[in-house]
Each structure stands twice: as structure tokens, then as C-alpha cells.
Amino acid sequence: xxxxxxxxxxxxxxxxxxxxxxxxxxxxxxxxxxxxxxxxxxxxxxxxxxxxxxxxxxxxxxxxxxxxxxxxxxxxxxxxxxxxxxxxxxxxxxxxxxxxxxxxxxxxxxxxxxxxxxxxxxxxxxxxxxxxxxxxxxxxxxxxxxxxxxxxxxxxxxxxxxxxxxxxxxxxxxxxxxxxxxxxxxxxxxxxxxxxxxxxxxxxxxxxxxxxxxxxxxxxxxxxxxxxxxxxxxxxxxxxxxxxxxxxxxxxxxxxxxxxxxxxxxxxxxxxxxxxxxxxxxxxxxxxxxxxxxxxxxxxxxxxxxxxxxxxxxxxxxxxxxxxxxxxxxxxxxxxxxxxxxxxxxxxxxxxxxxxxxxxxxxxxxxxxxxxxxxxxxxxxxxxxxxxx
Numbered sequence: 001x002x003x004x005x006x007x008x009x010x011x012x013x014x015x016x017x018x019x020x021x022x023x024x025x026x027x028x029x030x031x032x033x034x035x036x037x038x039x040x041x042x043x044x045x046x047x048x049x050x051x052x053x054x055x056x057x058x059x060x061x062x063x064x065x066x067x068x069x070x071x072x073x074x075x076x077x078x079x080x081x082x083x084x085x086x087x088x089x090x091x092x093x094x095x096x097x098x099x100x101x102x103x104x105x106x107x108x109x110x111x112x113x114x115x116x117x118x119x120x121x122x123x124x125x126x127x128x129x130x131x132x133x134x135x136x137x138x139x140x141x142x143x144x145x146x147x148x149x150x151x152x153x154x155x156x157x158x159x160x161x162x163x164x165x166x167x168x169x170x171x172x173x174x175x176x177x178x179x180x181x182x183x184x185x186x187x188x189x190x191x192x193x194x195x196x197x198x199x200x201x202x203x204x205x206x207x208x209x210x211x212x213x214x215x216x217x218x219x220x221x222x223x224x225x226x227x228x229x230x231x232x233x234x235x236x237x238x239x240x241x242x243x244x245x246x247x248x249x250x251x252x253x254x255x256x257x258x259x260x261x262x263x264x265x266x267x268x269x270x271x272x273x274x275x276x277x278x279x280x281x282x283x284x285x286x287x288x289x290x291x292x293x294x295x296x297x298x299x300x301x302x303x304x305x306x307x308x309x310x311x312x313x314x315x316x317x318x319x320x321x322x323x324x325x326x327x328x329x330x331x332x333x334x335x336x337x338x339x340x341x342x343x344x345x346x347x348x349x350x351x352x353x354x355x356x357x358x359x360x361x362x363x364x365x366x367x368x369x370x371x372x373x374x375x376x377x378x379x380x381x382x383x384x385x386x387x388x389x
Contacts, residue, residue: 001029002028002098002382003030004030006350008033008034008101008103009035009036009076009102009362010041010076011036011037011058014184017370019032019064019235021370023132025279025374028377030183031096035067037067037068037069037074037277041058054271055272056272056273059184067086071107079106082107091092096120097120097384097385099124100123100124100125103125113363114152117153121154122152122155123152123154124156125152125157125378126156128166129162129163129317130162130165131291131295132291132293140290143170155178156176157178158179159180161321161354164179166375180377181367181368181373183372184301184302186305190306190362193277205267209314209364211239212284213243214281214303215245215287216302219247219250219254221249224289225288227288229258231340232264235341241263242265243265243272245268251266254266276302279303282308283308283348284344286312287299287311288312289312291315293351297363301318306358309354309360310361311347313331313333313335322365324364327357328357328360
């Protein structure tokens with residue numbers, strides 16, 4: 001049986017189900033090494049401005065170990081936030097046949113990559129893109145740095161086309177790459193909750209024949225909720241409503257701008273058990289992110305799994321993979337309020353058209369699932385040569 005050590009910072013709702021699926025495989029064994037430490041279960045998220053404790057199980061159904069993080073400022077937001085002096089010894093005690101590392105921009109993760117390179121196959125998972133290309137000296141320095149970093153991995157699992165282009169740009173070859181799609185729990189989001197949806201819309205004062213445009217995420221500059229508000233107020237919205245779900249530093253200004261508009265609504269961050277109701281209540285989901293780029297945008301997966309039309313910016317890593325113009329939504333130019341307003345108006349002319357786009361979304365997203373990720377990882381591991389004695 002082949003053994004895989006997986007190094008990642010903390011339990012995440014999008015990864016735990018994959019780890020469970022890998023644990024259930026007959027021909028491989030996996031152990032997860034969480035490098036932030038047990039304190040990450042009650043982490044403060046600076047983007048949302050609050051402590052986040054997800055209400056879905058994140059540690060059930062697979063083997064894991066906590067690493068001891070000795071960082072003076074623990075966290076996944078900076079390089080020195082993950083410092084785990086005993087991690088390499090923990091991994092060696094497990095005696096894996098390969099190691100898979102999620103993200104390199106932490107002191108301990110980079111150390112693990114460098115240590116095991118040449119000793120074991122080193123796999124990598126990250127979702128960076130080329131959507132925020134710099135120029136001049138910064139671009140040159142970035143290129144030199146990233147090419148050096150990726151010399152320490154043997155194989156990468158890319159999440160989509162923009163991510164694949166990134167790996168190819170910085171030194172990896174096509175034979176070193178396998179597709180393992182970014183995914184969410186499609187079945188849980190698709191499970192119909194009609195009564196709860198009707199009650200949710202009723203509480204907001206949205207009639208059945210009216211359209212609801214939805215934004216879900218951190219209310220921060222990067223995601224451009226302010227641009228969405230401007231675009232919405234600039235179109236004919238007599239039969240339309242806009243809902244922001246989440247928290248963040250732009251929340252006060254957004255609420256102030258919309259104070260006299262009864263078509264704009266705000267709801268605090270909704271936990272995992274109830275967020276499908278929110279998506280199912282909308283007619284159109286919008287993620288108008290600008291730079292620095294949204295490396296993917298898993299909220300788009302969630303909306304599509306709920307059978308919704310989607311409108312995203314060209315700075316979203318998922319755009320070209322998941323969104324097809326006039327099929328399941330549209331792609332807008334990031335930061336362009338006129339383009340956003342025009343696409344909003346066009347998409348919301350017909351509720352029936354949005355329903356049709358939503359059906360296309362549900363079909364398209366079906367193959368972007370946890371099983372595909374687990375299969376890609378298992379296939380790669382089983383094809384590796386046996387670990388030397």
C-alpha cells in the first residue's frame with residue numbers, strides 16, 4: 001500500500017472531504033499534517049473581521065496530526081506565520097512514499113519541499129495564476145524566485161487553465177502536471193430546500209416574480225462589492241434586488257451608500273449548513289473581483305451547483321473554465337462599472353433566461369467534484385516507483 005503525507009495549514013471545508021475520500025481508498029494510505037496548529041480551529045479571519053468556526057465536520061474520517069507552530073504571529077497570511085521545527089521528523093516517522101504540499105509561501109512548507117526533494121516524490125497543490133502580471137524588475141525577481149521554488153517539486157495538481165498556464169510559465173513541464181479541479185460539495189448545495197428558500201426571500205421582502213442578484217464573500221476592495229452596488233443602482237432595478245452576504249472592511253461604507261435603497265440588502269456571514277439556501281434563493285450570482293486577482297472563486301462553484309446563472313470578472317481564475325457567455329452567464333472586464341452594469345441589465349431582462357442559464361451551470365459543474373481530485377491524487381501516487389529501502 002502506498003502512503004502519502006499531506007502538508008497543509010489548517011482544516012478547510014473544501015479539502016476535508018477530499019481527505020476522507022482518499023482515506024477510503026483500498027490501495028493508498030494518507031495522513032494530513034496541519035501546520036498552523038490546533039489553534040487554527042478558532043482562527044480570526046481578518047477579511048471577515050471575525051472568528052470563523054465552520055459548522056460542518058472538518059476532522060472526521062481521516063488520519064491527521066497537528067504540528068507545533070512556534071511562530072510569534074501564527075497564521076496563514078504571512079511567510080513566518082507557519083514555523084514547525086518538528087514537522088520533518090513527524091513526516092519521516094510516518095514513512096510516506098510521497099509528500100503533497102498545499103502552498104509554498106510559508107517557512108515550514110518551503111523547508112519541507114527543499115528537504116524531501118530527491119528523497120521522495122514531492123507533489124504540490126496551489127491555485128496561483130498569471131492574472132496579475134507585474135512588469136519590470138518586480139516581474140524579473142518574481143520569475144527567478146518562482147522558478148527556484150518550483151525546482152523543488154516533482155509534480156503539481158492544477159485547478160484550472162489559468163493555474164496550469166502559471167505552472168508552465170515558471171518552469172514545470174506538461175508531463176509534470178495533472179488536472180485536479182477546484183471543487184465544492186456539489187450534492188449538498190444542489191439538495192433542494194424550497195421551503196427555506198421561500199421563507200428567506202419573504203424575510204427580505206422579495207416577491208416570487210422579482211429577481212435577486214447575489215454577492216457572497218468578504219466585503220473587501222479585492223472583490224469589488226462597491227462596484228456591484230454602483231452598477232446595480234445604475235440600471236433599471238424596479239423588479240430586482242441586490243443582496244450582499246458576508247462581512248468585511250467595506251461593510252460600513254456599503255451600508256451607508258445603500259441606506260435609502262430598499263432594494264439592497266445585507267446579511268452577515270452565513271455558515272456552511274445554511275449557505276445553500278442563500279444561493280438557491282437568488283437568480284443571478286455575481287463575483288466582480290478586481291486585482292489582486294481572485295485566484296479561483298469557489299463561490300462560483302457553489303452558485304453553479306445550486307443551478308444559478310453566474311456573472312464574474314476576467315480577474316477570477318475560474319472565469320474561462322466555468323463561465324461561457326450567453327450559455328450560463330457572462331464575463332465582465334474587472335473594474336469597469338459600465339461593462340458590469342450593461343451585463344447585469346442584459347442578464348436580468350428575463351427570469352426564464354436566467355433559469356435556463358442556471359440549468360447549464362448545474363450540468364457544467366457536475367464534473368468539478370471532490371471525487372475527481374481524489375482520483376487524480378491516487379492515480380499519481382500509484383504510478384510512482386516503490387519507495388527505496
